[in-house]
Amino acid sequence: MSLAIAFVTETFPPEVNGVAMTIGRLVGGLRDRGHLISVIRPRQDKADNGGEHELALPGLPLPGYPGLRFGMPAxxxxTSQWRQNRPDLVHVVTEGPLGWSAVSVARKLGIPVTSGFHTNFDRYSVHYGMGWMRPALSAYLRTxxxxxxxxMVPTAALAAEMAGEGLTGVRVVGRGVDTELYDPARRSAALRQRWGVEGEGPVCLYVGRVAAEKNLALVEKAFAAIQVWHPQAKMVWVGDGPSARQLAVDHPDHHFAGMRTGEDLAAHYASADLFLFPSLTETYGNVVAEAMASGLPVIAYRSAAAAELIVAEKNGxxxxxxxxxxxxxGALWMLDDPEHLAAMAKAARQTMLPRNWAGVVEVFERVAREAMAGRA
Structure with a gap:
């Protein structure tokens, strides 16, 4: 039996970030399975009136995140929308004022409501001079x-952490990756030449938001050490954010590619040799999965996606x-032996081949039906 599900989210394609990409995949996959999916989100610009089965509501810019908005209470x-077109389930993706009001309205109308945990906003506060707010933000999110x-959370480790804080009903749904898009076959000699790579490189890559909460100082430190042993190494940054301009000033020898999407982004992954992922604030980190699917070994901290996907010295x-x-x-060790690095690249690709979005969509549907049955 098909379901009518209302997704409430502060971010959605064509916005470029991990949450928007994930929700876009879930919505598309559920529609492919015959479900009626509506999306309620803030307007992305003044001319945005929403697409088919989308309701665009007023919003404000998210502090520190140009290009993203948070929804106002609605x-x-x-209430009017769901009395006229009552969904079987409301799924709240993000925890802003719009998400809070969606939970309240759904409960008032007796509509089953589930949520997703995608972003550690409480941890981000430390990097924007608002560390004093972290306890209050954490309490708000948990409430x-x-x-x-x-x-619904992406990893078993995060589920255990949240359960340890007293939350019930935490379920692992996981994340997928498009292994047809992110493919080692997209490696491009022409792209490496544009980066100014001499010989075999190596090329170190960072993909993501260029901002303080991503711990980018560690990328700078790691690459400086790599250059000592590999003078021809090249550092490539993909993405944009508040730290991008200063990084470009500090490192004129690095290549800053800006925002990349689709096949262009996939070629950037596949054309590098080592992925540097320094973040400690992720709930998952889609870029780790995308890099590995592209045959790009990753050096990361043992947390979020990296803890789940990487087998040390085997695929990263x-x-x-x-x-x-x-x-x-670890970064230096990975680059020390080209043959070992190549073996890890192949193993990284093999790790990701079974992790498709279709399986994630099936799990989401199962958890949603179980939540609705429990409510009944």
């Missing part, structure tokens, strides 16, 4: 999720969270 509008029937390398010395040593 209790009356949601919202306690008001829903199930909270991990360091204990916060151990910068081990992180840098």
């Amino acid at each position: 209790g009356r509008r949601l 919202l999720h306690r008001r829903t029937l199930a909270t 390398m991990v360091a204990s969270p916060g151990d910068e010395r081990a992180y840098v040593d």
Whole structure:
């Protein structure tokens, strides 16, 4: 039996970030399985009136995140909308004012409501001079999720962490990766030439938001150490954010590619030799999965996706969270033996081949039906 599900989210394609990409995949996959999916989100610009089965509501720019918006409280509008077209389930993706009002309205109308945990906003606050707000933000996030029937998370480690904080109904849904798009076959000699690569490189790559919460100082430190042993190494940054301009000033020898999407982004992954992922604030980190699917070995801290996907010295390398010395040593070790690096590249690709989005969509549907049955 098909379901009518209302997704409430602050971000959605064509916006470029991990949450938007994930929700776009879930919505598309559920529609392919015959479900009626509506999306309620903030307007992305003044001319945005929403697409088919989309309701675009007023929003404001998210502080520190140009290009992203958070939704305003919309209790009356949601009440009217869902009385006219009652969904079988409301799924709240993000925890802003719009998400909170969606949970409240769904509970008031007796509509089953679930949630997703995608972003550690409480941890981000430390990097924007608002560390004093972290306890309050953490309490707010947990309170919202306690008001829903199930909270869907990407990894078992995060599920255990949230359960340890007293949340019930935490379920692992996982994340997929498009292994047809992210493919080692997209490696491009012409692209490497544009980067100014001499000989075999190596090329080190970072993909993601160029911002303080991503711990980018560790990328700088690791690449500086790599250059000592590999003077021809090249550092390529893909993405944009508030730290991009200063990084470009500090490192005129690095290549800053800006925002890339689709096949262009896939070619950037496949054309590099080592992926540097330094973040400690991720709930998952889609870029780790995309890099590995592209045959690109990853050095990362043992957390989020990296903890779940990387087998040390087999398909990548991990360091204990916060151990910068081990992180840098791991990067150097990976580049020390080209044959071993090539073997890890092949193993990384093989790791990701079974992790498709179709399986994730099936799990989401199963958790949603279980939550609705429990409510009944």
